Each structure stands twice: as C-alpha cells, then as structure tokens.
Amino acid sequence: MSVIFRPARREDVPLIVAMLADDPIAAAREGDPSDQVYLVAFEAIDADPRQELVVAEADGEVVGTMQLTFVPGLSRKGGERALIEAVRVSASMRGRGVGRAMMEWAVDRARERGCRMVQLTTDKARADAHRFYASLGFVDSHVGFKLAL
Numbered sequence: 001m002s003v004i005f006r007p008a009r010r011e012d013v014p015l016i017v018a019m020l021a022d023d024p025i026a027a028a029r030e031g032d033p034s035d036q037v038y039l040v041a042f043e044a045i046d047a048d049p050r051q052e053l054v055v056a057e058a059d060g061e062v063v064g065t066m067q068l069t070f071v072p073g074l075s076r077k078g079g080e081r082a083l084i085e086a087v088r089v090s091a092s093m094r095g096r097g098v099g100r101a102m103m104e105w106a107v108d109r110a111r112e113r114g115c116r117m118v119q120l121t122t123d124k125a126r127a128d129a130h131r132f133y134a135s136l137g138f139v140d141s142h143v144g145f146k147l148a149l
Helices: 010-021 036-047 098-112 127-135
Strands: 003-007 051-058 061-071 081-089 117-120
Touching (some): 010 036, 010 081, 081 098
Parallel strands (some): 081 117
C-alpha cells in the first residue's frame, strides 16, 4: 500500500472531523462534522504559514490526518520546533503502517524546515500510542499540563 501526503482541502474537513471524533477519548469534545465552526477553524489554519493540516491518502482515499505547527523560539539557539497534534488514522486502516508512515513524513517535514525538535502530546490513557511513539524514537521526557477554557 502506498501512502501519499498532501495539504488538507476545505472539502476534507468533514472527514477529518469524523476521524477526530472516532475515538473514545475525543468523541465527547467533537460535534457535527458539518458544523461551520470547523470550516472557520480550517480557514484560519490554512491561512497561517506556520500551520500545516495534512491528510494521508491510500488508493485515493483519505486514511489519516495530523496537524503540524511550527513554533519559533529562543531556546535551542533560536531553533524552530515542530509540534504534531490531532494525529488520527481511520479505523479501517489502523495497524497497517499508516501511522508510522505519517510520523516518519512529519519528522522529515520538520527536518526540511530546519526544525531542531519535534514534539507531541498524547493522552495519558493511550498506552498503545505511548508504545508506538517510543518505537519511533520519541522520549517521554516531560510532564504536560492543560487548562480547559
């Protein structure tokens, strides 16, 4: 199976939102994929040169998504870092290497931009995801905190 990556398009938004919601942890925080709030958010992401909303396609079908945010900073000698968020693989494609291909592509994309670090967060309850990210060389090095607003 060959996976290609491309920028998400407006017409991909409902499918992306459905993938985000197809998850026991995230399901309660997502809404109707056709809700205009998602299109407004897409337009903001699409207009920002430091944001890349990406989809993975296999045989012409969208099978995964992730958002890359490139964060400038003074630390690490002024190096930019890439933040990978909202990683999802469609339920029918899980366990078939799509997630690994997505993460490898994201790390390569960060290298292309000259980033000095790639980081991500994942819910504490996602033990399988923790093992997966560790298998890719990510290190569980920090404690993260969130405050819902």
